[in-house]
Amino acid sequence: EIVLTQSPATLSLSPGERATLSCRASQSVTSYLAWYQQKPGQAPRLLIYDTSHRATGIPARFSGSGSGADFTLTISSLEPEDAAVYYCQQRSNWPTFGPGTKVDIK
Amino acid sequence: QMQLVESGGGLVKPGGSLRLSCAASGFTFRDYYMSWIRQAPGKGLEPISYISGSNTSTYYVDSVKGRFTISRDNAKKSLYLEMKSLRVEDTAVYYCARTVGYCTSTVCYFDYFDPWGQGTLVTVSS
Numbered sequence: 001e002i003v004l005t006q007s008p009a010t011l012s013l014s015p016g017e018r019a020t021l022s023c024r025a026s027q028s029v030t031s032y033l034a035w036y037q038q039k040p041g042q043a044p045r046l047l048i049y050d051t052s053h054r055a056t057g058i059p060a061r062f063s064g065s066g067s068g069a070d071f072t073l074t075i076s077s078l079e080p081e082d083a084a085v086y087y088c089q090q091r092s093n094w095p096t097f098g099p100g101t102k103v104d105i106k
Numbered sequence: 107q108m109q110l111v112e113s114g115g116g117l118v119k120p121g122g123s124l125r126l127s128c129a130a131s132g133f134t135f136r137d138y139y140m141s142w143i144r145q146a147p148g149k150g151l152e153p154i155s156y157i158s159g160s161n162t163s164t165y166y167v168d169s170v171k172g173r174f175t176i177s178r179d180n181a182k183k184s185l186y187l188e189m190k191s192l193r194v195e196d197t198a199v200y201y202c203a204r205t206v207g208y209c210t211s212t213v214c215y216f217d218y219f220d221p222w223g224q225g226t227l228v229t230v231s232s
Contacts, residue, residue: 034218036151043201044151046220055220087151091207094167095216097151 002026002090004098012104019075021101023088028068032091035073039084080105108132108221110202115226122192128185128202128223136180139205142187144198192230199225
């Protein structure tokens, strides 16, 4: 089973700042990595698939990059509504999710 | 607009049973794998079961194998999860999700899950 590790566990930033979230796999997942946003009391929402493709309706401030075993989700300029937990997910064999990064807005 | 709506959660005693439903709209339901993914209180996301669009293939995580049964009715655009012999550790919010990917004879590759339903809470407690 491929294990995903996310860092940092928590990120506390001010509106307008850049957020950089990391997802590392225990082995290569090529380019098949997705990112989700989950706000309190809500279901997860797909943000990014196949490493860098934004899902329908996702603002351009969200971007994904990486390959192999190291991936990054970047929020270029944080908005108050971006406060959430962000999960990465790999597709190989049995899909698994990372433990999440919580983004707090100061 | 794609939408999934779950129902059927509730409080059940250990050893009991429950049936979850998920109604789909806004996409060609029969063309997609569908999944159940659960989230224990304060925990992460755990995919537990998948079913092919044609209803011919099903997959389960080891912790629910033999106790849970996934099924679908393409005419009704509905997904189901029959849960038996429930345990305290099955307590979670259960989400259904449209699943983009495919399976070979030996392995499944699910690129992503989109959309998700709002979730239904299953509490197993005496």
